[in-house]
Amino acid sequence: MVFWQVADHIWGLIQPFLHASTQDIATIGVDGHSWMFPVAFGIFEKENTKNWVWFMQQLKLCIGDPEGLAIHTDACKGLENAITPVYPSCEHRECMMHLMLNFKKKFKGDILDNMWPLAWTYETEKHESLMAEIEAISPEAIAYLKKQHNCLWTRSKFSSITKVEYVSNNLAEVFNNWIRDKKQLAIVELADKYREMAMQMRAKRRKVADGLQGTILPSVVKELNQKSKGLRYGEVRATPTIAEISGNGWRHIVDLGKKECSCRRWQIGGKPCTLALHFIFSKGEKVDQYVDDCFSVAKFKAAYEPILMPIRG
Known part of the structure; x- marks a missing residue:
């Protein structure tokens, strides 16, 4: 398990995920430029709740439990069940793209037109109005969402502390593209390459930071x-x-x-x-x-x- 040193005021949201081709896992944050901020990575032998709990426990040792923390997950096996035991008070968000992939397997037609607007709206009243329209078409859809997708996936329910409005796990895809050519390396070489890439990234962004003027980016x-x-x-x-x-x-x-x-x-x-x-x-x-x-x-x-x-x- 390796953790990069993290500033305690960089972000309010992290996105843990697993790379499909290997059992290496990573947690990604976001900085003020909306650039990905690698927080931690690790490797385990099997994807299950026990190992995800271990990873989240190590993450907590690194970053603590900051106010306004949001953890944004996708469809990783065992991950959703690992959040609450370690971070019971965090804002647990769910990737809208993964939600829609599951939702479209069960529901078709006009009901789908309301789903993305539901995720994108910031207004509670508009959210309730769109939910009512869905319920009028299919009460079963509302029951399904409440049972199978009870994490936060709409901006209207997001905390105002976090200041991150993402509804999908796009940061994970950015990270995957960043290390795409390295994922087949042997474990020791993989970990060392991650470390080198993180060093290079931080050095480049430190150079960007040195040239910044003013109060706001x-x-x-x-x-x-x-x-x-x-x-x-x-x-x-x-x-x-x-x-x-x-x-x-x-x-x-x-x-x-x-x-x-x-x-x-x-x-x-x-x-x-x-x-x-x-x-x-x-x-x-x-x-x-x-x-x-x-x-x-x-x-x-x-x-x-x-x-x-x-x-x-």
């Missing part, structure tokens, strides 16, 4: 500035920091002081939604102060500050 500021262009919403201010923002038949409440919008996207993702962006820029303010601290330059630099030391052959 420039890529995040650029993204939000781009999204703010051409916004045309109605606006009625209750106070200098609270307003109703409306358009296309809907209306939401934006509170700049609390960094909240009633659409909930700002709270879940940590970046102002387009409604909030309209309000912020209509006031002539910069967006930096309204972005969550997890996207700050300081946090990014701190994440890659710890060094993986070289070892002799």
Whole structure:
């Protein structure tokens, strides 16, 4: 079992998974640039609950049990049952792509049209409305989801602490592509190659960090500035920091002081939604102060500050 040194403020979500061609396992996080952040890897002889519990116990020794931790799993055998014994209070998320693969084996037709919108919506009311539409078509589908997929798979149920809005385990695929040509190596060589690749990655990102200026990551500021262009919403201010923002038949409440919008996207993702962006820029303010601290330059630099030391052959 090997753990890379992890900054305690880099991410709120980790995605443990197993490589299909070998019994090597890895846990991946995400940094402020939405780049994968390798956290740990290990190797066991058989995929079952007992071994997954062991892996999660070792993970806990490394990262502890931070507030707002979300663990995002796919269809790994035994993994789902290993989360609760080790992390009973974490937010256990389930990969929507794997859920849909299973769901489509049992249910067909128009009912499928509501499933991805269910996962993507941030609003509790919209989630309930879509669930009601599914239940009207097939009560059996709702019963199936509650029984077979009782982990979190919709943004409307995500915690506002984590600030990661992923609904699928795409980080696992990124990691698999990263080490695709190395997975058939012998165990000792495989572990050493993982270590070397992690060292190289951290060194490159430390170099990126050294060149960063400002408070919030420039890529995040650029993204939000781009999204703010051409916004045309109605606006009625209750106070200098609270307003109703409306358009296309809907209306939401934006509170700049609390960094909240009633659409909930700002709270879940940590970046102002387009409604909030309209309000912020209509006031002539910069967006930096309204972005969550997890996207700050300081946090990014701190994440890659710890060094993986070289070892002799």
